[in-house]
Amino acid sequence: MLKSEEHFLEIINEVFPNIHPHMLVGRGDDCAVLVCPSKMCMSSDLFLEDVHFRLRYFSPEDVGYKALAVNLSDLAAHGAMPLGFNLNLTWPSYLDVKFCRSMLESMAELAGHYNLALTGGDLSFGSSLGLGVAIWGQSPENILLRRSCLPGDIMFIVGEVGLARCGFMLLEEDSQDIHQYPLSAASHLRPVPLVLEGQIAAGKKIVKGLMDVSDGLARDLPRFLLQDTGLQIDPSFHINQEVAAYCGVINADPVIFSLLGGEDYALLGGCAEDDWPLIQSSLASAWKLGRVVSAQGIYLEGQRLTLKGFDHFEK
Amino acid sequence: MLKSEEHFLEIINEVFPNIHPHMLVGRGDDCAVLVCPSKMCMSSDLFLEDVHFRLRYFSPEDVGYKALAVNLSDLAAHGAMPLGFNLNLTWPSYLDVKFCRSMLESMAELAGHYNLALTGGDLSFGSSLGLGVAIWGQSPENILLRRSCLPGDIMFIVGEVGLARCGFMLLEEDSQDIHQYPLSAASHLRPVPLVLEGQIAAGKKIVKGLMDVSDGLARDLPRFLLQDTGLQIDPSFHINQEVAAYCGVINADPVIFSLLGGEDYALLGGCAEDDWPLIQSSLASAWKLGRVVSAQGIYLEGQRLTLKGFDHFEK
Numbered sequence: 001m002l003k004s005e006e007h008f009l010e011i012i013n014e015v016f017p018n019i020h021p022h023m024l025v026g027r028g029d030d031c032a033v034l035v036c037p038s039k040m041c042m043s044s045d046l047f048l049e050d051v052h053f054r055l056r057y058f059s060p061e062d063v064g065y066k067a068l069a070v071n072l073s074d075l076a077a078h079g080a081m082p083l084g085f086n087l088n089l090t091w092p093s094y095l096d097v098k099f100c101r102s103m104l105e106s107m108a109e110l111a112g113h114y115n116l117a118l119t120g121g122d123l124s125f126g127s128s129l130g131l132g133v134a135i136w137g138q139s140p141e142n143i144l145l146r147r148s149c150l151p152g153d154i155m156f157i158v159g160e161v162g163l164a165r166c167g168f169m170l171l172e173e174d175s176q177d178i179h180q181y182p183l184s185a186a187s188h189l190r191p192v193p194l195v196l197e198g199q200i201a202a203g204k205k206i207v208k209g210l211m212d213v214s215d216g217l218a219r220d221l222p223r224f225l226l227q228d229t230g231l232q233i234d235p236s237f238h239i240n241q242e243v244a245a246y247c248g249v250i251n252a253d254p255v256i257f258s259l260l261g262g263e264d265y266a267l268l269g270g271c272a273e274d275d276w277p278l279i280q281s282s283l284a285s286a287w288k289l290g291r292v293v294s295a296q297g298i299y300l301e302g303q304r305l306t307l308k309g310f311d312h313f314e315k
Numbered sequence: 316m317l318k319s320e321e322h323f324l325e326i327i328n329e330v331f332p333n334i335h336p337h338m339l340v341g342r343g344d345d346c347a348v349l350v351c352p353s354k355m356c357m358s359s360d361l362f363l364e365d366v367h368f369r370l371r372y373f374s375p376e377d378v379g380y381k382a383l384a385v386n387l388s389d390l391a392a393h394g395a396m397p398l399g400f401n402l403n404l405t406w407p408s409y410l411d412v413k414f415c416r417s418m419l420e421s422m423a424e425l426a427g428h429y430n431l432a433l434t435g436g437d438l439s440f441g442s443s444l445g446l447g448v449a450i451w452g453q454s455p456e457n458i459l460l461r462r463s464c465l466p467g468d469i470m471f472i473v474g475e476v477g478l479a480r481c482g483f484m485l486l487e488e489d490s491q492d493i494h495q496y497p498l499s500a501a502s503h504l505r506p507v508p509l510v511l512e513g514q515i516a517a518g519k520k521i522v523k524g525l526m527d528v529s530d531g532l533a534r535d536l537p538r539f540l541l542q543d544t545g546l547q548i549d550p551s552f553h554i555n556q557e558v559a560a561y562c563g564v565i566n567a568d569p570v571i572f573s574l575l576g577g578e579d580y581a582l583l584g585g586c587a588e589d590d591w592p593l594i595q596s597s598l599a600s601a602w603k604l605g606r607v608v609s610a611q612g613i614y615l616e617g618q619r620l621t622l623k624g625f626d627h628f629e630k
Contacts, residue, residue: 024354024454029461030392030526031358033454036351039339043346044401044449046437077345086359088403088447122361127442132403134359134449139339139348146344211345 020117072193079202165261335432379422387508394517480576
């Protein structure tokens with residue numbers, strides 16, 4: 001087991017470099033001194049045992065990876081270039097040094113991929129495993145805001161929706177079939193933050209806002225749209241094959257299932273109709289979700305979807 | 316009880332302004348966009364129920380205040396000007412809306428005192444109350460680093476040491492005598508971050524490093540000093556009257572008690588001997604701790620202090 005804070009800091013210092021072009025003073029002081037861009041994006045997200053993940057099916061490597069990935073996704077939604085992060089860690093007595101090292105090595109690998117500095121943090125012993133990340137990076141010149149789309153505009157998704165929910169449900173029920181759903185399991189355990197895609201989107205001045213779909217489209221759409229607008233879903237709504245197969249098994253509507261599914265960390269964006277072909281050609285993984293309409297709600301084939309407990313337009 | 320994340324965000328938005336000169340995009344998006352100084356200090360600290368505080372004797376106002384104050388203290392130790400912070404909050408089901416509002420109002424009052432922006436954060440329900448803060452501010456030109464003092468230099472303290480430990484012990488044992496120790500109770504419940512004092516110290520180019528004494532002098536001194544140096548404690552070591560009184564009651568050595576006591580968030584600094592009078596005249600609450608010596612350890616009247624479990628020079 002981890003003997004002390006000093007023991008933990010030794011592992012941190014073995015795993016994470018303490019030099020970085022944006023770090024004048026690194027870890028080991030009261031605070032880091034950073035060389036910052038003049039416009040900086042900052043975000044923070046918690047990643048807690050038995051709230052956001054279960055140790056029954058998350059490996060230490062999955063935990064370390066995902067705690068950082070969900071934060072990277074927030075920067076991706078602004079098209080920002082991630083530069084560094086702080087880690088607040090709550091450590092329970094039942095996890096050993098091996099777990100700690102594996103978790104941090106995996107986090108460091110993802111951080112290294114984006115050349116991110118670990119600029120500080122805090123450690124406390126506690127009753128369960130908890131990771132709180134605060135991440136910062138350089139904002140693009142073109143700041144992408146929510147609530148910029150108008151009726152008639154195209155709404156699009158970069159990435160998949162529904163897969164992580166499918167993976168979550170199979171993993172929660174300890175399903176033997178999980179191996180038939182590799183993308184679903186990976187989407188829940190190791191979602192890929194769409195950092196480059198966000199930067200490409202922000203580079204196009206034609207994108208009207210971007211956000212990451214962390215709570216599911218049904219919950220996140222009303223946060224993205226102007227108050228008296230809604231979404232007419234495109235009849236060609238993209239359904240992933242694994243989601244379609246799983247919905248067949250559980251007898252669920254795959255469109256509704258995909259709208260409800262959170263934690264895919266896909267990006268939701270909007271643009272004028274004329275600009276859609278250019279978005280599509282710049283972002284290979286972008287697909288058309290539908291069109292903004294001048295009425296609240298989500299509509300499919302003329303019908304307003306009013307599934308209880310999901311339609312946050314109702315509030 | 317708190318009904319939903321939306322309910323919580325309503326309170327946050329009532330209590331904390333969402334405009335600030337350093338905030339281009341505020342809360343309510345995937346990330347905030349900040350106007351940053353080119354050199355920025357950043358730090359983060361956890362403040363967890365039953366690890367850092369007990370609800371038995373911390374009011375909601377104390378919790379909200381102290382979670383931010385301990386983070387402000389990290390910036391104070393760099394002489395930085397605090398500008399903003401993110402709050403990651405873990406909320407248990409047994410606390411009600413009134414607690415939440417009181418806690419946040421108290422935090423907002425302290426934030427307002429320093430004109431700090433709340434720039435974002437995250438909320439999760441959990442088994443106990445937890446606050447994780449990431450704070451940032453403008454670094455002074457003169458960066459104050461640890462491990463800068465040489466043998467012969469004066470070490471000084473700004474603020475008090477020992478009071479918070481005295482308060483903690485009395486509060487933990489539900490002592491009826493707590494009312495005789497008002498400074499001690501306040502030091503544990505509401506430590507004052509020495510932000511202005513840190514800025515004044517950093518403004519003097521003569522200060523050789525500064526750090527906040529959060530874990531107690533005995534633990535923090537070795538982190539501040541160069542490896543093969545130590546401290547000869549001044550015979551006039553300042554002992555607060557309440558600490559002296561409490562040590563009389565529990566039959567403890569007041570110097571040792573003060574060296575062990577953490578969480579006062581006093582500032583520890585160093586300077587050349589000739590510069591000490593100027594420090595003393597600029598910082599009314601500064602007092603001489605002792606002198607750096609060319610041998611590891613803490614010495615009092617020629618004797619090396621080797622209390623078990625406290626002398627981190629032993630490691």
